[in-house]
Amino acid sequence: MDIEYLLLLQNFREASSGVLDNFFMVVTSLGGSTAMILIAMLVYCMNKKLGSYLIFNGLMGSLLNGFLKISFCVYRPWMRDLRVVPVAKAMPGATGYSFPSGHACIATAVWGGLAYKERKRKWLSLGCCVVWFLVLFSRNYLGVHTPQDVIVSTMVGMLLLWFTSKLEQALEKNPRLDAVVAGMIFATGLLLMIYASCKTYPLDMVDGKYLADPEVMVVDSFAAAGAAIGFAFGWLLERRKIHFEMKDSTKYRVLYFVASIISMLLVKELTKKIAFLFLADRYAKAVEMGVVVFWLIGMMPLLAKLLKKVTAR
Numbered sequence: 001m002d003i004e005y006l007l008l009l010q011n012f013r014e015a016s017s018g019v020l021d022n023f024f025m026v027v028t029s030l031g032g033s034t035a036m037i038l039i040a041m042l043v044y045c046m047n048k049k050l051g052s053y054l055i056f057n058g059l060m061g062s063l064l065n066g067f068l069k070i071s072f073c074v075y076r077p078w079m080r081d082l083r084v085v086p087v088a089k090a091m092p093g094a095t096g097y098s099f100p101s102g103h104a105c106i107a108t109a110v111w112g113g114l115a116y117k118e119r120k121r122k123w124l125s126l127g128c129c130v131v132w133f134l135v136l137f138s139r140n141y142l143g144v145h146t147p148q149d150v151i152v153s154t155m156v157g158m159l160l161l162w163f164t165s166k167l168e169q170a171l172e173k174n175p176r177l178d179a180v181v182a183g184m185i186f187a188t189g190l191l192l193m194i195y196a197s198c199k200t201y202p203l204d205m206v207d208g209k210y211l212a213d214p215e216v217m218v219v220d221s222f223a224a225a226g227a228a229i230g231f232a233f234g235w236l237l238e239r240r241k242i243h244f245e246m247k248d249s250t251k252y253r254v255l256y257f258v259a260s261i262i263s264m265l266l267v268k269e270l271t272k273k274i275a276f277l278f279l280a281d282r283y284a285k286a287v288e289m290g291v292v293v294f295w296l297i298g299m300m301p302l303l304a305k306l307l308k309k310v311t312a313r
Contacts, residue, residue, distance in 0.1 A: 002146040003081045009141050010085060021087050024138040028090065031103035031135035033062070036110050041260055041296065043114070045253040048246050050117055052235065055297065057109035057164055059228045060185070061157050065105045066192055066224040068156070070217050073202050074099035077146055079211050086143030094144035096217050100153030101145045107135035108157025116161055178239050185232035189225035193286065196221035219282050226286030227293045234298030244301030260300050267295045 013021065029035060036058040044051025076098045078084040086094065111132035118124045136154060139145035171177055201214035238244060246253060271291045275284035 002148055003077065003084060005147055006077055006084050006140060006143055010143060013087070013141075018087070020141070021089070024134075024141045025087070025089055027131075027134045028093075028103060028138035028142060030111070030131060031107035031138070032093070033058075033106065036106045037264075037296075038261070039110055042257055045246060045257045045260075048244065050114075052297075053117065053164060053168070054110055054113050055231065055293075056235075057113050057157070057160055058106055059224075059231050059293070060164070061105040061109045061160055062102065062224040063188060063192060063228045064156055064160065065100060065102050065153060066221045067195070068100050068152075069097045069102075070196055070199060070201070070221060072099050073097055073212070074149075075202075075204075075211055077143060084143055090142040090144050094142075095212075096220055097212050098145055099149045100156065101139050101149040102153070103139055104136050104145070104150045104153035105157050107132050108154050109160070111135065112154075112157060113161055116165075175239070178236055182232040182236040186229050189229040189232070192221055192225040193282075196225075197282070215281070219285050222282040222286040223289045226288070226290035229286075230290035230293035231297055234294040234296070237298040238301050242298070242301050242305055244305055256300075256304060260296060263300065264292055264296055268292045 036054075040051055040054040040058060042051075043054055074097055076086075076094060078086055111128045115125045115128035115132060118128065136150050139150050140147060167181065171181070196218045201217065202212070203214070204211045246256070248256075268288065268291075272284070272288045275287040278284075279287065
């Protein structure tokens with residue numbers, strides 16, 4: 001049934017000469033990790049609490065998604081049925097296993113999270129829901145995920161949104177629980193790295209190449225774990241020691257956002273070069289992502305606060 005649905009969409013693409021392909025390529029990018037960082041950081045500059053909520057959900061969703069992907073090891077639709085021909089431009093971003101969908105997970109965390117938190121502003125909430133639905137549908141339209149991949153990931157993401165909201169309430173009542181939460185994130189990230197390293201993977205090959213390279217999946221898992229661990233340390237540091245508040249003008253907020261993104265790219269490139277020079281790929285990727293997220297959540301607020309003190313003298 002799932003393959004038949006993809007073939008139905010494929011028939012539409014072929015009949016319409018792919019008139020909507022580029023549109024859905026743009027839409028699907030809104031559920032990628034780059035979009036998550038940009039949107040979450042932009043929101044962070046407007047509302048630190050909401051931005052942290054989105055980042056937390058996105059990273060925790062990626063962590064859970066990593067566990068599920070390497071547990072079920074489901075191949076992509078075109079690997080399971082040769083009749084499925086995905087949109088060529090979408091294939092470079094569709095590596096590894098298919099179930100569940102990473103894009104659906106991130107879309108639920110960011111767009112679903114925004115829709116939920118901004119539900120009192122109905123126009124904004126509705127707009128986020130539309131984008132959310134389009135991202136989910138784009139994964140099927142492009143032929144890179146089955147409906148099951150998208151539905152399960154969305155359900156996991158929605159469960160995480162509910163859990164995070166409850167966690168926020170608990171932290172408001174007892175702020176010192178933040179150390180426990182950070183410890184749980186660290187432990188979960190560490191567990192994913194151990195699990196990804198120790199488990200066995202299918203080794204099916206076509207033309208001398210793995211249908212899904214196990215090492216790629218391990219590296220992806222380490223990346224998700226490293227990002228989550230970086231968030232845990234940065235988030236705890238900011239809550240306990242920095243107490244950064246974004247109460248400045250719109251101009252300052254824009255400057256902070258631009259500085260965060262530019263500095264993040266520089267830190268990412270520098271860390272990547274050093275880490276991959278001395279460490280195996282999986283560990284290097286974990287360090288790279290951990291440092292990047294720690295920089296955004298912990299170091300940028302610290303530098304901004306120190307700069308304010310210096311300029312205020």
